[in-house]
Amino acid sequence: MPRTNAEVQALLQEYADLVRISGGDAFKARAYEKAARAVGGHPADVAGLDVKELREIPGVGRSIAEKIVEFLSSGQVSAVEERREHIPAGVRELIAIPQLGPRKAMLLHQELGISSVDALVAAIHGERLRDLKGFGEKTEQNILHGIELLRASGGRILLDAAMEVAERIVGELSALPGCERCAYAGSLRRMRDTIGDVDILVAAEASAPFMAALVALPEVAETLAHGEKKTSIRTAKGLQVDLRVLPPGSWGAGLQYFTGSKAHNIRTREIAVRRKLKLSEYGLFHAKSGRKITSETEEAIYERLGLPWIPPTLREDRGEIAAAERGELPDLITEDAVRGDLHTHTDLTDGLSSLEAMVEAAAARGYAYFAVTDHAPDLAMQRMTQEKMLAQRARVRELDRVHRGMRLLHGTELNIGPDGEVDWPGEFLAGFDICVASVHSHFNQSRDRLTRRLVRAAENPYVSVIGHPTTRRIGKRPGLDADFDAVFEACARTGTALEINSHPERLDLCDDDILRAKTYGVKFAVNSDAHSTTHLPYLRYGIGMAQRGWLTDEDVINTWPLGRLRRFLRPG
The missing domain is CATH 3.30.460.10 (Beta Polymerase, domain 2)
Structure with missing residues (x-):
């Protein structure tokens, strides 16, 4: 079964969808979406929380907290059940189509029984929509155009x-x-x-x-x-x-206004109101006289509100306002702080660039160290052998310090097997500088087996980093249904870092998971998982996720000096 928080998150998101489809208040729908995300990323299990404790979660008000308690005690929420009775689940798929909208989606289902995008396309080609009020040939073409755009973009x-x-x-x-x-x-x-x-x-x-x-x-x-x-x-x-x-004089106010999430901006406007001010995209004004106070820089806007400048990646109303008021905003990690990349591939396995090219490109990025971690043999299509790996190791040693004095680490990306085993025996693994271990198959195991599998990998003394821990592929594959709180605890206990995989299709761990994992004392590695020299700059996206997860240099092992990093990779 999913984690309780995940079940509650799914329920709140469903309710937000149902509100939209039924033509309900858009603000209410957004509030439930925000609460869903907040609960899903909350580090503590919500199962034992009461209304007062739930309301301490950002974005969870009394009404939402009461619904959560109702769900936890009875397994259902009456308000959700009432809306479910009137709105079939399949209709939700239609509202994402540009040019359609919730009311028309519901009308299509009621009149024609349409509850999927494919069914809608078939109905349009069969000219079945033209007799409906508000639909015509032009509307059909607009909807088809919207479907094309949706499929091309995936919505986001x-x-x-x-x-x-x-x-x-x-x-x-x-x-x-x-x-x-x-x-x-x-x-x-x-x-x-x-x-x-x-x-x-x-x-x-x-x-x-x-x-x-x-x-x-x-x-x-x-x-x-x-x-x-x-x-x-x-x-x-x-x-x-x-x-x-x-206007140039409004730049700071406009940048602040159009950067923050809606929830963050509501918070800043509330602070302005309490100070008898008015904040808009054009500036910060005296509420009574209308006189402009400041507008040219974001820093000046936040300062006049009694706050330090808040980094854009934190502006999600996840506690950053309170932290700023207490003077406790984290000194976020930056890309410049990263001393090396610890998960990369060459054309020895599934990479596109040679070892020499990858090393040269890494040195050009100014790295102090760089790890090559080609796949191990349990991914049969890579045809890896000990002989190939040892030959690569010899070449890595030859290239060590050749480019700008950059140190090279020879590693491997191991496969976490169905029972948590990894490629190669311990005596061979002992020869690597770093071992990253990742799940690449058997994604649909039971929750308990997936959890035990990841925990066992973290407990392996030769595994230093768990790569792309949830295995998600954005828009293509959901994350593993494992008890990641147990995984995070195991990684903290064993001194195993969790990867923030910077590939844009992964970004795994995501920000919500990072926030949760950090509470366990886990360390992280922000890596590119580059399969080409052109992938090395992906690191910027992983840094973005790390910032959204409130991480500092101290949290991320590949910001550390090489000596400290080596002690982490091979303790004792």
């Missing part, structure tokens, strides 16, 4: 894809005359693992040249809105980009 897109688009647009707009500042904001600046849309801000006196430049970009598939203050486009890959042009 991966962080790296959004970053690529955003940085390209920022580069184009920054080069235009009159641009004083230009940056991306929103969930991208907060480094969320997936992105719904991209917010671009420009500080300039005149907005028209920037709006015109945006819609003229070659990647624009359609213009959704074109105005003086805001223009929205959709790219050929389905990503919506919103451009806002601000």
Whole structure:
């Protein structure tokens, strides 16, 4: 069975979906979504908490807490059951389609029995929608277009894809005359693992040249809105980009406003109100007189609210306001603090670049050390042997210190087998500088077996790091159904680091898991899992996850000097 917190998270998310489909209050739906995420990432098991204790979880108010207690005591929630009776589960799939919306989705089910995207496509091709009120040939085409965009983007897109688009647009707009500042904001600046849309801000006196430049970009598939203050486009890959042009004097206020999550911004506005101020995207003002106090920098905005500047990756209303008020914000890890990458592959197995190329590229990044960790033999398609691995080790030793004095570690990525066993006997594993162990198969074992499997791997004296611990592939494969609290405890007990895999399709561990694991005293390794020299820069995304998980340099072993790292990898 899933962890209690996960069950409650799923229930709250379902209720949010049901509220939307039934045409309920959008704010209420967002509140339940936020509470679902907060409960899912809460380190303590909510099973034994009462209403008062539940309300200490960010985003959980009295009504939500009472529903959680009702669920824990009876196994169901009357409000959820009532909505379930009127809304079939399959209808929820339809509301993600652009151009459709909750009410039309419900109408399609009631009138035509449609409760899936595939069924909707078939109905459109059969011209079955045209007799319904509010539907016609144009509506059908709009819906089909929306389905194409949805399927192309998966509803949300991966962080790296959004970053690529955003940085390209920022580069184009920054080069235009009159641009004083230009940056991306929103969930991208907060480094969320997936992105719904991209917010671009420009500080300039005149907005028209920037709006015109945006819609003229070659990647624009359609213009959704074109105005003086805001223009929205959709790219050929389905990503919506919103451009806002601000007066230069309002830059700081606008950047703060359009970066924070809605919940974080509500908190900052509440602080402003208590101080008899008004905060908007244009500045911080005296509430009574309307006189502007400050607006040019984010730092000035937060300072006037009595807070230090809060890093964008923390602005999710997960306790950062309270921590800032207490002067307890963490000194977050940065990419510059990383001294080396501890999980990479070469063309000896499934990588695309040679050992020499990977080492040279790593040295160019300024690393002090670098680990090569090709796959072990239990992944049969890699055809690894002891002889191949020993030959690679010899070459690694030859290349040690060759590039800018960078030290090389010879390692391997072991496979955590169905019972927690790993490739190769202990006497052979003892020759490696580092062993990363990861699950690559048998994802559908029982919760107990998966948990025992991961714990046993952590207990192996030769395993230093558990790679991509949940095995999730964003949009493709969910994480393992294991008791990760037990896994986190085992890693803390055995001194085994948990990886934050920086590959944009993984970002595993995610921020919620990092927050939970940190409470157990676990150490982490932020790695690229690079299979090519071009993958090494993925590290930036893992650092983003680490920041969202409130990690400092001390929490991450590959920020440490080599001597300390070696003692961690081979204690005693």
